[in-house]
Amino acid sequence: MVKYLFILFVFSLPQACFLKSKNASTLSACLPSDEACLNNYQPKNSCDVEYSPEQANLRALTNEEIGNVISDVFNFDASDMIRELPRRDQGTKFQNAVLLSPLSESFLSKWQNTALSLATLLVEKPESIGRFTKLCEATQAGTADCASRMVKDLSRSLWRRPADTESEGRLVKLYTNGTEPAIDQKERMIRLIAALLIDPRFLYKFEYLRGPENESAALDSYEVAARLAFFIWRSNPDEILLDRAAKGEMVDPRVISEETNRMLEDTRAMRAFKQFVREWLLLDNLSNLQLVGSVSNFGALRELTYSRTRDVLFDGAGGINLALTGGGDVSQSLISQPAVIGGLSVGASTSPVKRGLFVNDRFLCRKIPPPPPNAGIFKAETIALDVTPRERFRVHEENAACASCHAAIDGIGLSLESFDVLGQKRSQYPNGKPIDTSGTIRLNGEVVAYNSAEEMIQLIGTSRDAESCFTGTMVEYAWGVQPGEENSCELGKISRSLVGRPHNWKSLVRTIVQHPSFITRARSQP
Amino acid sequence: MKLPSNRRAFLKGAGSITIGLPLTSFGADVLLPHRIYGVEQAPVAQRLVTFSFPNGCDGMFWNYDSILSPLKDFASNLIVLKGIKNPITEVVNIDAHQQGGAALFTGVRLRDEQSNTGISIDQWVSNRINASTFMSRSLVLGVWRAFAGPAFRSPSWYHRSWLENGAPVPALIRPTEIFAAVFGEFSADEKVRNEKIRQRRSILDTVIEQMSSLKSDRSPLSSKHRSLLSDHLDKVRALELKAIELESRIDPVNCRPIGYLPPPVNLGDDGLLGYEHFERVFYLQMDLMVMALQCDATRTGSLMFGSGGEEYMNLGISKKYSDHRTSHYDNEETLNTYLDFRRFHMQNFRYLLTKLKDANILDTTTVVMGSEFGDGRSHAPSPMPHIIAGGGGKLLMGQTLDLPQHTLCDVYASVLTGMGFSAPTFGETMFNTGLINQLFKPS
Known part of the structure; x- marks a missing residue:
């Protein structure tokens, strides 16, 4: 049991293709093809190591999350404005990944102007700011008292906790500023909202120190509420969560469980799930597919995948296993979904390498290092038309440097050749040559053989490796950082607690939020 | 976006604006270019x-x-x-x-x-x-x-x-979108422009000043996060000052207008x-x-x-x-x-x-x-x-x-x-x- 769990931790090691540690203390030091290394791998007993990585203590909101917050707090669709913000794709599996690099100047420059424009638009919409301004209409508009209550509410909604006294004072002063020529109510609101949006407490999710930096500590109620909201909704906590946080209830596991159940039934959970699926299955890549002569409706293809994952993976009893196997019907498997497999093409052709890499990375959590800079590329003009990819890929076997990684890629990719570029079954190549779909794959610590893509998909889908991988993926998504080997023991606990229950989104969410790491602020590494 | 009714007039007017508004938290030298942009840079004509x-x-x-x-x-x-x-x-x-x-x-x-x-x-x-x-x-x-x-x-x-x-x-x-991207949301009206400058400055002062508690020794943030915050605020300050300057400065000598507004x-x-x-x-x-x-x-x-x-x-x-x-x-x-x-x-x-x-x-x-x-x-x-x-x-x-x-x-x-x-x-x-x-x- 323990052994296969560690398949999870084959993480990126750029040089792994060529440099192999003599003392294989981590599985990532084993090349995918090195059976002896894989078999002799001895995981460290790591249950005594701390879990919940330090990076989880702070991260910047993604563009999408900023849009979600604006939509949830102000009931305002700002997606057009958000789309124009500089993209911050860092090549991580999920966009919510924690990055210690601060927001770039180009992002802030654009955001500061966007925040001002947004504030200017919002003050014209009573449905957006009414619930905040009504505090001031009830009493006398412009008084420090009403301003202070409004600032408290607004800062709590946008910063995920009420402003500290000093900040509150500054914001009230900004709102009531008497030194300037009289400005109207709307202008006051514009300034207040813009200042709140430009503030780092909006753009970054902070978790505060509760003692020495090098000691882990319990999160406070507001921080737990924020973790929950960003995990389940990818947005700020709502009023209910904030109210409970204000009472200090959110650190109670029973309250967390109660709130989790409520949140999972909210439409915001499905919105977040869709964003998760889009990133996890690389659905944006579909736009690269070129089908000459037809304009495909990529949006409709993506919707098919969303609806399939919603039925099976969101709260379906089959969970990740059924999502992968398709219940014996390969056309229902995530692997052959047009929106998934379609993005794994080169131009208008299938790409066994991309498909092999994708299955390794996304469904088995096996990271394959990138090819060395001097790796050859097949030249279009040198590819004879009557040569199949399998024949072409013999080159990989002949060269040890290639074989070390391609052994794990090609077998899967070549078997999947029985699906065309959009995942339709085919038995031969366009040139009439038959497709050989047989191969072997290492699953649950053993090498198993298969004759067809269907068989391979069944083997993968029913493997514990795939289950563990999905657990690890969900934890990575929850933490915003890849679990490292030091977290393996805890991951094992999470996975074991699900034995007999489906590995689906909802059950994993419920399990992960109950794990001690979810309410702990990790210590800072020196 | 408000576009000037006559670009030539707008550019002429814009050149004469001076920044006379008090900055509550900085001295006047913050508006020197090298302070604003954070780099000493020799003029580059290329x-x-x-x-x-x-x-x-x-x-x-x-x-x-x-x-x-x-x-x-x-x-x-x-x-x-x-x-x-x-x-x-x-x-x-x-x-x-x-x-x-x-x-x-x-x-x-x-x-x-x-x-x-x-x-x-x-x-x-x-x-x-x-x-x-x-x-x-x-x-x-x-x-x-x-x-x-x-x-x-x-x-x-x-x-x-x-x-x-x-x-x-x-x-x-x-073209209208391009014009806005190049020159920002300028207004030919000096009064409107000055109001916008005041607006940006007042927001900036607030954002910068209320950070003092988070940056100080009694900050609830770890040292790593404090330095990230400082970096963030430096950028915010530089960018806002630049935006303010942008609102108030244009060189009418070298910057010759095209003489018409881009048509929609x-x-x-x-x-x-x-x-x-x-x-x-x-x-x-x-x-x-x-x-x-x-x-x-x-x-x-x-x-x-x-x-x-x-x-x-x-x-x-x-x-x-x-x-x-x-x-x-x-x-x-x-x-x-x-x-x-x-x-x-x-x-x-x-x-x-x-x-x-x-x-x-x-x-x-x-x-x-x-x-x-x-x-x-x-x-x-x-x-x-x-x-x-x-x-x-x-x-x-x-x-x-x-x-x-x-x-x-x-x-x-x-x-x-x-x-x-x-x-x-x-x-x-x-x-x-x-x-x-x-x-x-x-x-």
């Missing part, structure tokens, strides 16, 4: 613009006797490059319009995921010399539908400007620009590009006429064939139309050079012009047509060179070196064969 046209040009016509005839008057400001190799597209089994277009100005292969390629030369230069300009970024303009053979194409087909992280920068199309151009129901508007809009874009350079709103830019493979129709040239169709010319009629389309693109380029010259900045601007491949019949990647125009810095202008031993990466590295940057290579190292000695003035 500018770089890229210019692309679609569907390539067969090397045999890439000379002044043939399609370059409209550029003859500018010969002393041009280097015509023939025979340039594009080894990148040669090794990649992917459409030559798409791959060639992504490699054009980047010298990097199109990566599979997210249509990524490397940084383009305009952005590379922008990172180095745009910090103190109004826009602080490259002005990326173009007309495109990305309709090619016959399907709408993915983003890698219609981008000629790429950021460092491989993200494409979409070309702005509408509507996109079609499909959200794209109709081919019938391409020519007019592109001319407006070139006007705005030159104005932005002249006003030092930016020092780099990218102009793209059409995506790779663009099925551009121009009834004045042909009622029958698109630009792309004629690039696959197979008889005299299609060949002649092909050459007409090529000359049309050179006329456009001529217009840009003329405007730069009229603005008196041609000699201090380098323009790199090219297309995604050479011969359209085979879509063969090499030779790739390129022209270097303008001042060129250390480059020896006024020559035609046939350089089959050099690659597009060598061209870009040489251009950047000519501008005074240290750039021994550009793009993917493996495709660089070395700087092109013949391009440089004898020392």
